[in-house]
Amino acid sequence: MNAKQKSITIFGADGQLGVDLCAVFEGHNLEPVVYPGVDIRDRSQVGAVLDRSRPDWVINSAAMTHVDRCEDLDLAAYQVNAVGAKHVAEKCRASGARLIQISTDYVFDGKKEHPYVEDDRTGPVNVYGLTKLAGERFVSNAAPDTIILRTSGLYGTHPCWGKGQNFVDTMLELAKTKECLHIVDDEVLTPTFTEDLAVVVRSIIDKSPPGGIYHATNAGQCSWFEFARTVFELSGIRIRIEKTTAAEWNAPAKRPSYSVLDNRRLQELGLDTMPTWESALERYLNKKYPRGVDA
Ligand SMILES: NC(=O)c1ccc[n+]([C@@H]2O[C@H](COP(=O)([O-])OP(=O)(O)OC[C@H]3O[C@@H](n4cnc5c(N)ncnc54)[C@H](OP(=O)(O)O)[C@@H]3O)[C@@H](O)[C@H]2O)c1
Numbered sequence: 322m323n324a325k326q327k328s329i330t331i332f333g334a335d336g337q338l339g340v341d342l343c344a345v346f347e348g349h350n351l352e353p354v355v356y357p358g359v360d361i362r363d364r365s366q367v368g369a370v371l372d373r374s375r376p377d378w379v380i381n382s383a384a385m386t387h388v389d390r391c392e393d394l395d396l397a398a399y400q401v402n403a404v405g406a407k408h409v410a411e412k413c414r415a416s417g418a419r420l421i422q423i424s425t426d427y428v429f430d431g432k433k434e435h436p437y438v439e440d441d442r443t444g445p446v447n448v449y450g451l452t453k454l455a456g457e458r459f460v461s462n463a464a465p466d467t468i469i470l471r472t473s474g475l476y477g478t479h480p481c482w483g484k485g486q487n488f489v490d491t492m493l494e495l496a497k498t499k500e501c502l503h504i505v506d507d508e509v510l511t512p513t514f515t516e517d518l519a520v521v522v523r524s525i526i527d528k529s530p531p532g533g534i535y536h537a538t539n540a541g542q543c544s545w546f547e548f549a550r551t552v553f554e555l556s557g558i559r560i561r562i563e564k565t566t567a568a569e570w571n572a573p574a575k576r577p578s579y580s581v582l583d584n585r586r587l588q589e590l591g592l593d594t595m596p597t598w599e600s601a602l603e604r605y606l607n608k609k610y611p612r613g614v615d616a
Pocket residue numbers: 332333334335336337338339355356357359360361362381382383384385386401405423424425426453472473474475476480481482483484
């Protein structure tokens with residue numbers, strides 16, 4: 322059975338990643354599930370959806386994703402990112418569906434200086450990361466064949482509901498009114514285009530690999546400063562940008578200073594089709610702004 326014959330239910334289907342997931346599975350037997358129609362914090366709502374759709378695969382892309390807001394809304398973040406994920410996994414186990422749980426680079430503490438592999442020790446430094454890690458533990462206990470897919474720095478053509486504008490669009494918007502921008506240079510990650518991630522998710526469903534943790538980001542790494550500089554270079558925008566530090570920026574949530582992921586397990590399976598973050602960004606800009614960016 323190839324992915325086309327499989328039935329797939331997606332929680333968080335109208336989110337930034339969810340919309341691209343729905344696009345790659347167009348023409349499949351697809352059930353997109355959106356909030357607030359279905360709230361994954363409510364076990365019975367999750368159960369009713371999966372009893373109706375009886376999918377072969379479930380993708381849980383639903384989460385509370387606003388990293389700073391999670392610091393104050395810690396209980397709500399735990400309810401969605403950990404308990405909600407557990408509800409989905411328990412029902413998958415009971416109904417025989419396989420689950421892909423989307424997770425994050427923010428489960429790591431950032432003390433490493435080269436890319437994190439899947440079995441590196443976790444140590445979240447903020448509430449969002451803690452709740453997502455709790456979600457990972459819950460889903461792997463409830464349904465051991467779950468694929469936990471950690472990714473990083475997502476941006477896509479559809480807005481991230483949890484955060485509002487993505488980083489790229491925020492930079493382009495700020496450039497319209499500011500003469501100089503200060504961007505954090507001591508947090509290094511791999512920005513990842515949701516379209517590329519969605520293609521990898523489709524290959525995973527085609528191949529049906531063993532359960533466990535997998536990393537999936539675009540290739541390469543950069544700081545937020547380097548990412549912003551490349552956004553402006555590729556868009557032909559001239560603006561002064563200066564480096565700042567996370568300490569000076571003083572966001573409510575601490576972030577890991579280094580959270581680059583090594584897609585090692587996907588590579589071993591021949592499933593790492595992820596292009597570089599620079600080429601992904603270029604494709605994103607061409608798609609989102611086909612007539613160029615107004616500066
Ligand atoms: N964004 C990133 O940079 C990033 C990085 C690494 C990993 N991830 C992970 O990637 C996944 C997708 O993130 P995204 O960027 O697509 O974020 P997003 O646009 O905020 O999508 C999350 C979706 O979850 C829904 N949701 C929130 N609370 C819910 C609940 N109680 N029940 C059901 N659905 C609920 C949201 O609905 P509403 O909008 O209506 O609230 C939204 O549609 C998440 O698991 C996230 O943790 C994201």
